[in-house]
Every structure is written in structure tokens, then in C-alpha cells.
Amino acid sequence: MTTLLEEQVQAKVDLPLLANIHQAVELDEYYVMGHRTCAGCGPALSYRLACKAAGPNSIFLGPTGCMYVANTSYLCVPWAVPWMHTQITDAGAVVSGISAAYEARIRKGKYKGTFPNIYVFAGDGGSSDIGIQAASAMMYRDHDAIFICYDNECYSNTGIQTSAQTPYGAWTTFTPPGPKIPEAKKLFPKDFARGMIALHPAMQYAAAASISYPVDYMNKVRKAANIHGAALVHVHAICPKGWGLRANQVLLCGKLAVETGTFHLFEYENGEYTYQYQPKAFKPVTEYLKIQDRFAHLKPEHHQKIQEFINQGLKRCGIKIPVEAV
Amino acid sequence: MANEDVKVGRQAEEDKGALGDSRPGTIKFLTGLGAAAHALRMADIDVASSYPIRPYTGVMMMLSMMAARGELDLEFVHGEGEHGQLGIAHGASSAGARAMTGSSGVGVVYAMEVYSPISGGRCPVQMVIADRTLDPPGDFGSEHTDALSTRDQGWMLGWAHTPQEVFDNTLMYYRIGEDPRVYLPQMNCQDGYFISHIPQRVVVPTQEEVNSFLPPLEFPDALDPLNPLGHGPQIFPGQGHVLEATRVNAMMGTFPVIDEVVNDFNKRFGTSYDPFVEQYKCSDAEYVIFISGGHAFTGKFAVDHMREKGMKIGLVRTRWVRPWPTDYLADILSKFKAIGVVETNNSFGAARQCGILTLEVATTLYQCDNKPVLTAFMAGLGGEVIRLDEFYYMGDVLKDAAAKGSTERTAYWIGFHNV
Numbered sequence: 001m002t003t004l005l006e007e008q009v010q011a012k013v014d015l016p017l018l019a020n021i022h023q024a025v026e027l028d029e030y031y032v033m034g035h036r037t038c039a040g041c042g043p044a045l046s047y048r049l050a051c052k053a054a055g056p057n058s059i060f061l062g063p064t065g066c067m068y069v070a071n072t073s074y075l076c077v078p079w080a081v082p083w084m085h086t087q088i089t090d091a092g093a094v095v096s097g098i099s100a101a102y103e104a105r106i107r108k109g110k111y112k113g114t115f116p117n118i119y120v121f122a123g124d125g126g127s128s129d130i131g132i133q134a135a136s137a138m139m140y141r142d143h144d145a146i147f148i149c150y151d152n153e154c155y156s157n158t159g160i161q162t163s164a165q166t167p168y169g170a171w172t173t174f175t176p177p178g179p180k181i182p183e184a185k186k187l188f189p190k191d192f193a194r195g196m197i198a199l200h201p202a203m204q205y206a207a208a209a210s211i212s213y214p215v216d217y218m219n220k221v222r223k224a225a226n227i228h229g230a231a232l233v234h235v236h237a238i239c240p241k242g243w244g245l246r247a248n249q250v251l252l253c254g255k256l257a258v259e260t261g262t263f264h265l266f267e268y269e270n271g272e273y274t275y276q277y278q279p280k281a282f283k284p285v286t287e288y289l290k291i292q293d294r295f296a297h298l299k300p301e302h303h304q305k306i307q308e309f310i311n312q313g314l315k316r317c318g319i320k321i322p323v324e325a326v
Numbered sequence: 327m328a329n330e331d332v333k334v335g336r337q338a339e340e341d342k343g344a345l346g347d348s349r350p351g352t353i354k355f356l357t358g359l360g361a362a363a364h365a366l367r368m369a370d371i372d373v374a375s376s377y378p379i380r381p382y383t384g385v386m387m388m389l390s391m392m393a394a395r396g397e398l399d400l401e402f403v404h405g406e407g408e409h410g411q412l413g414i415a416h417g418a419s420s421a422g423a424r425a426m427t428g429s430s431g432v433g434v435v436y437a438m439e440v441y442s443p444i445s446g447g448r449c450p451v452q453m454v455i456a457d458r459t460l461d462p463p464g465d466f467g468s469e470h471t472d473a474l475s476t477r478d479q480g481w482m483l484g485w486a487h488t489p490q491e492v493f494d495n496t497l498m499y500y501r502i503g504e505d506p507r508v509y510l511p512q513m514n515c516q517d518g519y520f521i522s523h524i525p526q527r528v529v530v531p532t533q534e535e536v537n538s539f540l541p542p543l544e545f546p547d548a549l550d551p552l553n554p555l556g557h558g559p560q561i562f563p564g565q566g567h568v569l570e571a572t573r574v575n576a577m578m579g580t581f582p583v584i585d586e587v588v589n590d591f592n593k594r595f596g597t598s599y600d601p602f603v604e605q606y607k608c609s610d611a612e613y614v615i616f617i618s619g620g621h622a623f624t625g626k627f628a629v630d631h632m633r634e635k636g637m638k639i640g641l642v643r644t645r646w647v648r649p650w651p652t653d654y655l656a657d658i659l660s661k662f663k664a665i666g667v668v669e670t671n672n673s674f675g676a677a678r679q680c681g682i683l684t685l686e687v688a689t690t691l692y693q694c695d696n697k698p699v700l701t702a703f704m705a706g707l708g709g710e711v712i713r714l715d716e717f718y719y720m721g722d723v724l725k726d727a728a729a730k731g732s733t734e735r736t737a738y739w740i741g742f743h744n745v
Contacts, residue, residue: 009552057551061417072559082549084420085558087439090413093405097373097417097425098549100401104372104423108399110542111422116551134413137406 004028008057012114015055015222018215027052034078035071040247042237042254043067043150045211047121050148050235053218054225056081058117059098063091063131065123066157066239067150091120092134092147099143117225118145124165125155127234128192132164139200139230146224147232149192152239160242164190167262168309169302170294172242177297184297188309193234197268206232206268212254213265216276220267236263244293256288261314275319285310356528358521361489362428362454362514363388364528365496367398368536372423375414377405379433380466381518382456386428408433412440412453419449419511420557422548424500427451430518431458434472438479444511445480446573447557450503450543451511452496453481456522457619457670459709467709468518470619471671474647474682480573482512482580483648485619489526492516494599498591501540505583509545510576517620517670518709531595539594577649584646602651603658604643607633611640613664613698613724616687618644621668621705621712628717639721647683652690659687660694663728666720669737670706678702678736699727705740712740719744 007013018024031051037044043066051060060079062068063086071078072085086094098118105111120135127135127149135147154172155161162172168188171177175185197206205227209217217235224231236257238250245253257263260283265276285307289295298306356364362385366374376386392398401418405411411427418425429437434455444451459469470485477483482503486492492514499512516522547555561569588601606626608614615625622643629641642658642665644651659665669681677685680702691697703720706712719740727733735743 005551059421059549059551069560072556074559074561074565077556077559079556080554082551082554083556084417084549085443086413086416087443090409090416090440093410093413094417094420096403096410097375097414097419097423098421099417100373100403100414101418101421101423101425104399104401105421108370108372110372111550113550113552133406134410137410140406141403 005056009113014226040240046237053221063126064088092138124151129164150237210236260288358516359384361493373418375411382430408437412437428454441479448509456518484646487622520620606641608640612638613728617668664699702737
């Protein structure tokens with residue numbers, strides 16, 4: 001009897017899409033025991049789901065970040081597939097090299113298997129901040145690889161510092177609130193996934209997903225893997241420690257991010273955006289903000305400013321369901 | 327602006343008929359970069375990562391042309407900068423490909439973060455470096471400070487002094503770096519312009535000869551779903567010194583491999599390289615110029631001329647800076663009365679106000695019973711030519727030092743103290 005790996009290495013077949021959570025649960029685990037992440041860690045869950053979706057004919061790259069430091073101990077890593085550390089700066093470059101190596105080695109008869117699915121699993125810093133140059137170059141060159149940005153909206157591993165994805169008004173250890181700066185962080189975050197799509201017209205597939213919608217997320221990972229060329233998945237991965245949440249609030253918080261229009265679930269395919277969450281009405285952002293300690297210092301005027309930012313974002317997406325500012 | 331690089335391209339164009347030729351011992355007229363490109367073609371590299379910066383760019387132009395013509399089956403990946411270039415080479419090598427990249431000057435140091443992960447990952451990447459000054463100011467000339475700045479990052483590091491030696495080193499470095507006893511990346515350095523852009527006669531062996539000298543890379547820990555491994559996890563307290571020790575041992579373990587590989591190369595290709603250190607007219611010399619890189623070419627002429635005048639001078643050229651051949655150099659250098667180190671680099675505020683090589687030479691001699699007088703010649707800075715009359719001046723200083731047993735200065739600045 002041949003194993004799933006042997007089947008996949010002998011002849012490359014597209015990863016089938018999942019119909020429901022039961023099919024997802026039945027998939028084998030390739031992100032396993034041996035890590036040291038916090039209780040309720042959103043990025044760890046996003047890793048586990050991505051590895052289940054990816055299957056055994058995969059290589060994962062981990063630039064420095066939580067999912068490097070909290071996952072690996074020398075001689076003990078929690079992956080049942082090949083994994084490699086990269087610098088936080090250059091995951092896009094290293095994955096390009098691996099992809100190019102497989103292209104050359106298979107073409108020259110130096111490797112006998114099929115082309116593996118090669119994933120970068122980078123935090124928001126390693127994607128949208130210090131890592132953006134290499135990430136952009138990988139997408140520009142259209143290497144056959146998948147770039148997953150697990151977005152916990154801060155540098156959590158180093159002690160909750162602001163990144164380019166940290167939202168306006170959030171407390172971090174680099175943006176503490178005080179009498180002179182009552183709102184804590186003053187800048188609005190980058191729109192990473194859409195920015196990358198705009199920069200790279202050759203990109204065939206990109207998606208934004210959330211750990212609170214696991215089947216949607218895993219299917220987006222599989223679609224990204226099935227593309228021949230560079231693909232991007234931006235996954236919202238809540239950090240309970242950095243955001244001031246209890247472990248059992250993590251998935252609720254992820255849902256509220258989507259239900260308030262703070263984080264959009266979308267797919268970009270064949271030059272078109274589709275939005276997976278379009279309710280009759282979005283909830284006011286206050287419901288999302290009030291459960292997180294990182295926003296506890298905000299005044300009503302700050303909530304209003306955030307609501308206006310969200311409304312503008314929805315408008316830009318063509319989602320015509322504005323929410324009254326509270 | 328790009329005249330020099332265009333010439334290299336044109337040079338390649340003129341070589342069209344000879345590209346891919348397999349005439350035994352074909353003689354070509356090649357620049358240092360041309361020599362590197364032909365050797366890389368014959369080494370059947372799998373992945374090259376490029377980014378333009380003078381003067382090394384020509385090697386990438388030639389490789390891209392070879393790939394376009396189908397003379398080399400190559401993944402030519404254009405990096406987003408030197409940092410990305412090294413990342414691409416790191417990934418390619420980790421996935422089992424024979425990978426190369428290259429750079430010059432500020433490009434070499436822009437990639438600084440990635441050198442140690444590559445050597446610590448034991449990835450046998452080769453980097454072609456044509457030296458260039460660091461900024462400021464903007465200057466295209468050759469200074470070795472760029473590549474020497476990486477000397478503590480775990481890469482093998484050596485200089486050629488002719489295009490022929492560049493060609494030969496390219497093959498020898500891969501064979502040494504890919505040896506299962508070693509697995510280390512290599513910096514294959516040549517002086518910008520003096521070597522990289524001045525064509526000389528280069529004997530190019532047949533593809534069969536190269537194949538028998540340099541077998542395909544077999545990297546046992548390549549990233550491969552059929553053999554899942556983790557590369558580069560975090561360590562705990564108590565593990566760091568062990569890992570550092572294995573890296574040092576890998577570097578120190580290169581000595582017998584270098585010896586074996588260079589001797590095998592000499593046997594196969596009829597060359598006469600010393601594995602570590604070239605000694606030119608040193609057998610009865612009382613004082614010597616110590617040098618690394620392309621200025622040795624002029625230095626040898628100068629030694630010839632000074633010998634004609636009866637001076638007992640020689641020239642010692644190290645072929646390696648990492649690993650530093652301490653024992654070999656201690657044996658060679660301790661028998662002289664005076665040594666002058668030609669520094670085509672700068673280390674601002676270093677001991678003795680000298681450059682980087684003098685520090686290594688002084689440390690090498692520290693344990694020797696006979697300690698020659700040691701001084702430095704800060705020469706060729708800003709990429710200046712080191713002229714024959716400047717070598718004569720160095721010879722006079724050394725002759726005087728050998729007679730007196732001392733020198734006036736720990737470092738002589740050529741262009742100031744000799745005028």
C-alpha cells in the first residue's frame with residue numbers, strides 16, 4: 001500500500017477542496033506536539049490548520065517570529081514535514097531559492113519526485129514590515145510557492161511591539177498610552193494583502209482568511225497551493241497575550257473582527273475580488289474593541305475614528321453596508 | 327556609465343564561437359569575471375542569484391547570456407538586492423542545488439546578516455566577489471575591506487591574482503566546500519578592475535576533465551519531503567558553545583581537504599599551486615612583501631627588478647584569509663628579518679594603525695622564536711594602482727628594517743610617506 005506522501009511525490013495532483021469541518025478534522029496532522037506556544041495561541045492554530053491543508057508533499061519556511069521561537073527547540077521541531085528557518089528579513093528570498101532549486105533539479109534530472117508545495121509562514125513583521133522587500137520580490141518573480149502571512153498585529157515574540165499591521169489605538173510596549181498620546185498607536189495599519197495584489201499584476205491568487213473560519217481558511221491554503229506561481233494567504237491570527245484576551249475568547253475575537261468589518265475575508269482570483277462575509281449589517285466596532293485589553297484606554301472619539309476607518313475600508317471594497325459611527 | 331560592464335558583455339560576444347567548445351585545453355582571452363563565468367558554466371551550477379553593482383556584474387551578464395543561449399541549464403534569479411541574493415542562494419543550496427551569487431563593495435556588506443546563517447547551515451554556496459571600496463565616497467576602485475568585513479561570518483575566503491587563478495579557484499573552491507568533511511560556503515575573491523576587467527590568457531580544460539575533478543553535489547540534508555528534516559531551530563542554554571565548536575572544527579578541518587584538492591588539481595591540470603601560500607623568490611630572501619590578491623602581479627615584477635639590483639627581497643602571497651593558514655605562515659614568515667604587509671584595506675583605529683592582514687600576521691608570529699620586524703603598507707586605497715616605484719619604496723623600507731632591526735612606523739601610507 002502506498003502512502004499519501006508516495007502518491008503525491010510520484011504524481012502531482014491538485015489538493016481537493018474541503019466541503020465541511022468533518023473532512024478537515026479527518027486530515028492528518030503535520031504540525032504536531034513539541035512546541036511551546038501560549039494557551040489559545042492564534043498563530044499556532046493557523047499553523048496547524050495550514051499544515052493539515054498542505055499535506056505531506058510540503059516544505060515550510062519559518063522566518064524569525066513567534067512561530068520560530070515558540071515552535072522550535074534544538075533537535076525538537078513540531079513539524080512532520082521539512083522545515084527551515086530563515087531570517088525575519090528574507091523569507092521571500094529563501095523560498096525563491098528553494099523553488100528555483102527544485103525547478104532546476106527536476107529539469108536536469110537531479111531530483112526524482114514531483115515539485116513540492118513550498119510555504120512561507122511569516123508573521124506580520126516578516127511579511128509587511130521588515131520582510132516586505134523579499135516578499136514582494138518573490139511575488140514579482142512569480143516563484144511557485146505560497147506566502148502565508150499569519151497576522152497577529154504586532155511583534156509578539158519580542159514582547160508585544162508595534163508592527164506595520166498593528167491597528168490605530170492599540171497598546172503595545174512601543175506605543176503605550178499616556179496623557180500626551182491618549183490613543184496609544186497613532187498610525188493606521190498597512191493594507192498588506194491588497195497592497196501586494198496591486199503591486200504584482202501577475203499574481204494569480206491571493207486571499208484573506210481567519211482562524212475563526214477554519215474550512216474557508218484551509219480551502220484558501222489549498223487553492224493557493226494548487227496555483228502554479230506565487231500565491232498569498234493573509235490569515236488573521238489572534239494573539240491572546242498581546243491583545244489582552246483569555247484563551248477562550250480567541251475564536252470569538254476573530255469572528256468579531258470579521259463581523260465588524262475590521263478584517264475582510266476575501267479571495268482575489270482572475271483579477272476579481274470576492275468577499276466571503278457580506279451580512280445584512282456589520283456590527284459596530286465597539287463590540288470588537290471592548291473585549292480586548294489593548295484598546296481599554298480608548299475614549300469614545302477614538303472608537304469613532306476607528307469606525308470611520310472601517311467604514312472607509314468597506315466602501316473601498318464596494319461593500320455598501322456602512323455602520324453608523326457610535 | 328556602464329562602459330566597463332558592457333565591455334565584459336562584448337568580450338563574451340566575441341567569445342561566441344568558443345563558448346561551449348570542448349577543445350582540450352582551449353586557450354581563451356578572458357577577464358577575471360569571464361574566467362569565473364566559464365568555470366561556473368563548466369561546474370554546471372543550478373541556481374544563480376543576481377543584482378547589479380560594479381564591478382562584479384559582468385559575471386552575471388555572462389551567465390545570463392549562457393543561459394539564454396542554452397549553454398548552461400540555469401535558474402537565473404534576479405534578486406531584490408544583495409541581501410535577497412544571499413537569501414536565494416541560501417534557499418537553493420538548502421534544497422540541494424549547486425548555487426552561486428556574487429557582489430562588490432557596499433553590496434557585499436548589505437548582505438551581512440545572511441552570511442552566518444548560510445555558513446552555520448553548512449550550505450556550500452559560492453560567491454564571486456570583485457572587490458570595491460565601501461562608501462563614502464562613491465568610488466569604483468578595488469579595496470579588500472568589503473570581503474574582509476565578512477571574515478568572521480564562517481565563510482572560506484581567498485583571493486586570486488590572475489584570471490587563470492580565478493578560473494581554477496572557482497572549481498577548487500566548489501570541490502573543497504562541497505566535500506562531506508567540510509560543507510562550507512566560499513568567497514571567491516578577485517580585485518575589481520585589476521583582475522575582474524583586464525583580460526589575460528586563460529587555459530580552459532575540457533568538460534570531461536572538469537567533470538572528473540568536480541562531481542555533482544550530493545547534499546545529504548537537503549530539504550526534501552521524502553526525508554523531512556528541520557534546518558536551524560532555536561537552541562537552549564548549554565548548546566551554543568557546542569554548535570560554535572562544530573563550526574570552528576569544520577573550518578579548521580578544511581586544511582587537509584584544501585591540501586588534497588589543490589594537489590589533485592595540480593596533478594590533473596598540470597598546474598603548480600601551493601595549496602595555501604605562494605612564495606616568490608623567497609628561498610634566500612631576507613625580507614619580504616606579504617600580500618593577498620591582484621597587486622601581487624605587479625609586486626612580482628617589482629621583486630624581479632629589485633633582485634636585479636642585488637636586494638634580497640621576496641614576495642609571500644597568501645591564497646587564503648579564511649581559514650588563515652597559521653602554521654604554514656609561521657614556518658614561512660618566521661625565517662625572515664623583516665616583513666611588510668601590503669594592506670589593500672582599512673581598519674580604522676586598529677592596533678598599530680594598520681589594516682586587517684597585519685593583525686593576522688602579527689598574531690601568527692607571536693608564538694615564533696624569531697620575530698621579524700613587522701610593518702604595514704597602506705597601499706592601493708581607493709582602488710589606486712600600486713605602482714612599481716611604490717613597491718621599490720616598500721623594498722627600501724624593508725631593506726633598512728632588516729639592517730636596523732626596526733622601522734620608523736608601524737604603518738606607512740603609500741602616497742604620503744613615500745613622497
